[in-house]
């Protein structure tokens with residue numbers, strides 16, 4: 748897909764991978780709209796020439812705010828990027844159910860509701876795309892954040908079915924699977940982290956090439972290994 752001239756909506760475009768996607772898509776000539784909650788970061792993005800929508804996507808009001816903010820404009824590319832994760836580990840303590848419910852809303856309900864709400868809009872465009880940002884953890888979960896991993900596996904599954912439904916249309920469906928990326932979400936966590944700029948670059952390259960998946964960085968290896976030795980991947984990722 749040619750990015751230039753397309754109208755793109757990036758959820759969670761104020762920080763991390765979403766911000767880098769927004770900046771790089773804008774540099775390629777897209778008309779970029781972002782959503783987020785942080786007023787300062789939204790103001791910065793507006794100063795950089797983006798259109799911004801304030802929306803907390805952990806509930807239906809957030810979806811309504813996005814639709815209101817777009818004001819019926821035509822949309823070519825929807826990028827469901829906003830996401831969060833909470834620890835849910837009985838070895839450490841009682842899980843935070845409020846955090847879990849917010850995680851499931853933001854990571855699963857919000858992208859699905861946006862796809863439903865914006866499908867008719869995307870269908871009017873000559874060339875359109877839906878990008879769902881999942882995770883390498885959608886392929887193989889870690890032990891400590893099962894709700895986050897389950898949310899990403901759910902979106903991986905949803906994305907594959909959606910792609911099959913839309914295969915004879917002009918709406919392309921791309922799943923982006925980042926590895927561990929150096930953002931606020933992973934601050935304080937060890938390990939080799941990919942810079943968010945490089946993660947965004949690889950996702951956009953997949954958008955341009957028409958690929959079904961952007962297996963970013965180490966996820967490419969994880970996925971290949973999972974095909975030949977899933978037991979080994981489970982041992983590496985989850986520890987048994």
Ligand SMILES: NC(=O)c1ccc[n+]([C@@H]2O[C@H](COP(=O)([O-])OP(=O)(O)OC[C@H]3O[C@@H](n4cnc5c(N)ncnc54)[C@H](OP(=O)(O)O)[C@@H]3O)[C@@H](O)[C@H]2O)c1
Nearest residue numbers: 759761762763764783784785803804830882927928930932
């Ligand atoms: N970082 C990684 O290692 C990694 C790996 C695999 C997949 N991913 C996925 O990549 C995506 C982006 O992650 P990231 O690491 O870039 O995260 P991040 O740096 O924490 O940024 C998250 C973005 O989502 C927005 N956001 C957070 N909570 C929100 C809410 N309740 N309502 C609306 N927007 C909200 C934030 O904006 P405001 O604070 O302004 O609301 C921010 O723009 C997520 O889907 C994540 O699961 C990340």
